[in-house]
Amino acid sequence: MKNKFMVLALVAILVSLIFGGIAWQKLVAENMDEVYLNLAYSTMCLSVAFYLWHIKDEKSKS
Numbered sequence: 001m002k003n004k005f006m007v008l009a010l011v012a013i014l015v016s017l018i019f020g021g022i023a024w025q026k027l028v029a030e031n032m033d034e035v036y037l038n039l040a041y042s043t044m045c046l047s048v049a050f051y052l053w054h055i056k057d058e059k060s061k062s
Helices: 002-028 032-061
Strands: none
Touching: 002 032
């Protein structure tokens, strides 16, 4: 069960890095609306990853 949470957390980090890369490309193109949108998606994915790590730790304590 805890391995499932770890895999989902790693997928969330990968998706976050993808959105971060897109945000970087939009920053170079000076399209600031898209930069902020992609940074928000990246932050959301990172928060999901940290929450999944928290759930994994709580499950392992039980």
